[in-house]
Amino acid sequence: MKLQLQIKMNEALFIRNPEQSELGRNIIQHSIQLIYKQGFEAFTFKKLAEDIGTTEAGIYRYFENKHKLLVYLTAWYWGWLEFQISYHTNNITDPVVKLRRVIKLLATAVEDDELTGYINETLLHQIVISEGSKAYLTKQVGEDNKQQFFKPYKDLCRVIGSIITECNSKYKYPKSLASTIIEMAHFQNFFMYNLPSLTDFGKAKKETEIISFLNDLVFSSLKKS
Amino acid sequence: MKLQLQIKMNEALFIRNPEQSELGRNIIQHSIQLIYKQGFEAFTFKKLAEDIGTTEAGIYRYFENKHKLLVYLTAWYWGWLEFQISYHTNNITDPVVKLRRVIKLLATAVEDDELTGYINETLLHQIVISEGSKAYLTKQVGEDNKQQFFKPYKDLCRVIGSIITECNSKYKYPKSLASTIIEMAHFQNFFMYNLPSLTDFGKAKKETEIISFLNDLVFSSLKKS
DNA sequence: TTTTAATGATAGTAATACTATTATAAATAA
DNA sequence: TTATTTATAATAGTATTACTATCATTAAAA
Structure with missing residues (x-):
């Protein structure tokens, strides 16, 4: 089949x-x-x-126009990633384990998904890293948002935000932390390869280091004091 | 005078x-x-x-071309901001107090600086928020970097990174945390006004909330365990 | 006073970001 | 089966963008 x-x-x-x-x-x-x-x-x-x-x-x-095409591609990517996350965190009950898995999925170079014939996820992931922000960093962001163009991104952020809340229901900034994780998974990757002195991973150039950084960042914040 | x-x-x-x-x-x-x-x-x-x-x-x-002009404007802004930071954290010995001050400076809308005649810092700050990433999210980032175009940004990052290390010399990711603070001070601001569901500040739309979020994020990570 | 340097005015080119028209081929409906 | 719709190919054309080049004028410096 x-x-x-x-x-x-x-x-x-x-x-x-x-x-x-x-x-x-x-x-x-x-x-x-x-x-x-x-x-x-x-x-x-x-x-x-x-x-x-x-x-x-x-x-x-x-x-x-090419802007709509870029928004299409990034929206597709966020939709696909949300599916990946729900697929790979299925059956996991511990929200901490779940969140670690999410961070790993966000920060790891993806291998091409066989289920999606004509889309190369590896390249698309790179595009989202280098060009993704340009989809919303525009003057038309308000109109585009009204038309729900960024719904997949917002949905993903909501999903991650609720895992964060599961980890610590007292934590005050679940959505901001979620968008921070998403953006930084990509920006730290871009910096690591292109402006390495903005990171602490310059020598190794390993995604696992970004994952460690993000885990440390997130779970320090969520530690109940 | x-x-x-x-x-x-x-x-x-x-x-x-x-x-x-x-x-x-x-x-x-x-x-x-x-x-x-x-x-x-x-x-x-x-x-x-x-x-x-x-x-x-x-x-x-x-x-x-207009790319070089954008890089010029953002570079000027980072240079100016580094001066602001050194000016406003001068005489402060406690690195924690210093870092709080830095976060506040990064996340607060700036008022126009009288010392710089023809440059409107308030508008420039908004430009850096909305367009700043486009200065380096390009295919020529490598060449531009070789020509030191991003030195002011990297310098600022290094300065903040060393304050972070002063706070906790054991912390493993000072530069990545610094670039995270800088980027998130801006992105959370952009999201708050344009894609509020990506943040937890949608209703209030107050920069003080972003500052609280960043302080929490940073000082949780730097807490010695 | 001569030379140099900065600006203004004008023209021109290749590429970009589109829109429009017409012909043709393929799929679908009558 | 023919008739009709639909998608695509082929071609042309326009306004704007992103430049480069030339020459005259003015202001500043030598």
Whole structure:
């Protein structure tokens, strides 16, 4: 039996649903490769079209602009990650063990998920690290938020926040701590490879060190005094 | 006596030093206003030139492109902030008190500094919150780093890191904790106003809450066990 | 006073970020 | 089966962006 994992996406993110056609899936697959290689600023629909072997106008039938495509990709990633988390923390009753597992999942380079055919999670994870913040660090963040574009990110944050509350019901900042863990899992990774003096992992360049740092940070805060 | 504060800037960031001419200072002053108003993506040298009453080519004589200008502005801000910190923590011997003061300075909206004529620190602080990460979240981060563009940020991080070590010499992640404080002082602020469900400060929208969160985070981690 | 340096005015180019039109092929419905 | 809808390909075109180049003018320095 071959399973397939589908993430339900916000319809307002696209013009035509890219999951439902060969061209659409090609757009997703190749945009991940191209953004990964060239960075979001240098990425254009023209280059993407050439890569795929279609025309610029063809891409525009699926996505209004490259910002929407980036938001789509990151939203997909957050949705996928929430599933990973619920899958890998299933059956775990101890919230502390659960939270450790979550931190590990957030900070570890992901291997390609076989259940999602045309999406390379390893590359997408790198894109979320380097470009993810650009999805919301814009002037339109308010409008985008009204259209629920960031719901997957907020859902993930809520899930992690409630595990935090399970660990310590007195802790006052579960959601801020959750968003801190998420952001820092990525930023410390980016810093480690690109601006190592902003971290303490410069020499080793090991994700396990980021995990240790985050565990220390989180569980010191949650320790009942 | 009228004092004037000068931040020494990296020469590779500009073509002509903007501090040394009326036009140059206008470029800095108006770019801060324009980026604040329109956001970095919508900001162009053409609009800036119109704003100032000069020509596009005039701007290009000072800055190679808008990326370099953004890096210049953020670098200036980090340099200025490091001075603020050294000024406001001067004479404080207790590193814990010092660190609390640093967190407050990082997370508080700044009032306009009279010592720096043409720069509006309040607006610049907002720009650093919303656009600051875009200065390094690029494909050229490696080259930019080689040219020392991020030195002011790294210096600030080192300074805060050493205060952290003063607080607890056994703590293993002083630099990562420092970059976490800096980034989260800004991100939690951005989230509070734009994506409030990612924080626990949605209702109050008070910076004092961010300060409390950061203090709790930091001093839990530094508590000697 | 001559030279240099900074600015203003103007033009021009390649690339980007789109929109529009028409033809064709493939899938679906009558 | 034909007729109709739908997706795509091919092509063209526009406004804006991100620059570079040239030349005249003005102000400052030698």
